[in-house]
Amino acid sequence: MISRSRAALRLLRRLFVVLPVLAFLAVVPFALAGGTTVHGLAPLPDDQKVPLKVLPPGAFDPDQGPSDVVFPHQSLTLRFNHAKHLGKDVGATCKTCHGAAYKSSSSSDSLIPAGLVCDACHSTDHTDRASVKPGDEDMGQCGFCHQGYKTGDGNKVAELEMPRANLLFNHKAHLDRNIACAQCHGQIDQIELATRDQLPRMRGCFHCHQGPDSASSGDAKSACDTCHIRGERGSNIKTVFASGALQPPRWLHNAEHTPDFIERHRWIAADDSAFCANCHKEDFCTDCHDGRVRPRNIHPNDWLNMHPIEARMATQSCRSCHQEQSFCLDCHMRVGVSESSPPDAKEAQRFHPPKSIWSDPPRKPGHHSFEAERNLNACVSCHTERDCVQCHGASGVGAGFDPHQDGFTAGCSTQFRRNPRPCFVCHEKGDTALSACK
């Protein structure tokens, strides 16, 4: 029994020693492998974060890359080290490989160099793409540049997918103006593999594109269709692509279409008459602002029952979309709640609070004058001016209950001179009260 226990103890001790050693031995190869940096697979070795100063102008820190609608996602199957090629050892320039850019006038032009460009240094032969011949050295092997290449796989290489950018761009025009590559693409000489992250940021374009849209010298104009593809059917720019829908960025008027944008959009529309029209046609606006179908993202379900309290609290501005003396009044008359409702429709039941609260003193919340001061628009949605004049007119039943604002007579001559019609609704032409405004 004792010997069994000792044996178990010995085994346990051995395991204490052996297991850590095995674990160490298992980890070392991975650690060694992880420490071997393979260059040219990412913008910086080991996928390090690219410093802001190296990214294209206009990038943010942290940067989320360019729009994936304008520059759809790519599948890069090449390993390439720009820093090495542009460095002193190789001494290449951008033009060495991307010479086509100097003649390119369209964003659909392919500016990725053909394999032939590589042949001179890599001792390869890409003359016949159906039968590319590798070089003798390591850097001449297909797998040196083509990721995932397998010998004996029929000399196939993985396809490079680089969808055309969804914008207009004329490289030649920019290069002719001595606009260097780095002004749009950033410090390519400091990165290895150029990815979507090295494509221009719209914010960077605006460093130059701030010119008036018309009548200016030069072409760096700010009109959207200088760079964006013109939309079909009258839209200034095309907004829907297979890669998604264009949305304005936050830094442009702060027009980012966040969930609360519907509450903020009026400020932008008020300021820039054409900004919204770059993407939207009138129909988009009329659907709500002159619409006949309740938009549920503005007025939730059961709106018909909820709208009186909403209107009274002024949670939304009815006037933004409705003319109260027609849209609101029409329905309120038909349903019988308006003072002007037709006799057949007029509801017997009182809509407002009891007379003791609504009309009699003391004046406090709930009294009609108090409520009218708070939100006169709510009154206008049901009443015509005749309803008020019956009591507030100078010679009506309630004559003497002056509805004018404090200090009214100090400035009323302006109104009387420009349009005296409302004065005559309550006051006779000879009314002495009018003399204060003449």
Add this chain to the structure above:
Amino acid sequence: MIVSFSPARRRRVGTFFSAGLVAFLCAPSAHALDGEVTGDVQGQFYDVRSPGGTNVLERRRVTAMVGVSGYDLLEAPPSDPRAPNITLRARVRYDADYGANSETSDPTANSAAGFVPGFSPGNVDLMYAYVEGRRFFKGLMGFKLGRQYVTDVLGWWSFDGGQVSVATPFFVKAEVYGGLEQRGGMPLSTSRFQGDGVWVGDRSGFPAGSQSLYPQFQPVAAGPAFGAAIESTGVTWIHGRLTYRRVYNTGGSNVTEYTPALTTPATYEGWRISSEKLGYAMDANLSSVGGLKGGLVYDLYRADITQGFASLEGYIGTKVTIGADFDYYVPSFDADSIWNFFAAEPRSDAALRAEVTVDRHLSFSANGHLRIFTVQTAPFAYPAGNVSSLGATPTSNYFPTNGHPFDEGGNLSARWRKGNTTLGFRGAGDFGDEGDRVGGDVSGEHVIETRYIVGGRVGVWQWDDKLRPDRSTTSGNYVASLGYRFAAESRAMVDWEHDINSLVGQRFRVMVSLKFGVTK
């Protein structure tokens, strides 16, 4: 004064426009034409019950819109996006309620006991119809002719007429426009864009000698208008627009609406101001810091600032925006309306908000706000010897001191979008002297195989009406939607809405819609 044309003048104007239209349509250089026809048909079927339950309106609404557009009507090199361009756009709408009985729109039926002036059971209006030219004279000039919209700080407005804009090399463009305001009661028009406060429409169907029938319903007359604006252009980080507009009222207006029916109404005739406003709005943005927006409207008729806003935003990193907003508003009406002279006090909103864009799919926004009212607060007292005395002169204002009661509230919303799926959440609460309202809903839409649309919205809302406690309730409601997308711009949808609350029990609303677009 009512603007009218003699038959001869009408013929001349007609000939002019006909010739222009023929020349336009037959323009030999129009080979680059890109045409479009769009259509929307919506049917809505639901009942509206009056608060007392006496009346139930059976609403059987059909709205149909047809739009026609022609783009790129001038020959232009495809490689030159800055070449002159002409566009034609028009849209007509038919809006009917087949649930309305004939009495509602017939002033002669049954002693007009059910007549609702201004209501039309089947109105046709021309929403817009214009020819627009851009970038003429090397980009210097643009124009727009026809029924068109103007959008700026003075509001969203429509008129029939012309607009010319001139861009300068000095980062400024100017525009002037003039014509007739679109007014309800005029042919092919709606009242959406005219000043509020005056009940106005077409009295032409009223029987002869019926001035005393709804005397407060004023006859519509033309509203000549003009305006001008100066707007910055080119620079994207700062922008501003200064705008001015004047609209006139013409024709006669009844000013003795409250006199007994047998009295012949007295009218006020002549050109007079309908509205005259000057507005300015601006926006400045530093992309890594934040932005500032502001604007105000000065009503030259009221001699008063009627609207103002300011919004300051700060960008925290690339995902968070915080903002402080202030919004000022005083009700203002058509200058024909007596309500401009009522003691309508300013209302201001002060809000703090935050928006968080988590990633390309998910974003949140939230705000908290105070709605500050102004009311006159001195105790009410009948002035001695001035109670209900016919013919008495109104005394001076009784309520010289002000107080500022306020409502408070907040919103929270979220949205998730990915591929063909959108999910949204909205919650809102507002609490004040007049009532409380709190609730929220969850909505979603998913497109299956790019064709089949499934959507819905489920909500719970509770409101407490402090003026009418019997109108307080909690509502549970949902909408279920199914649709089929024929093409990018064409789809058919059916919506079923079911609302449940203690005021009306069960309410249903069915909506069918068909939307299509055909392009050349």
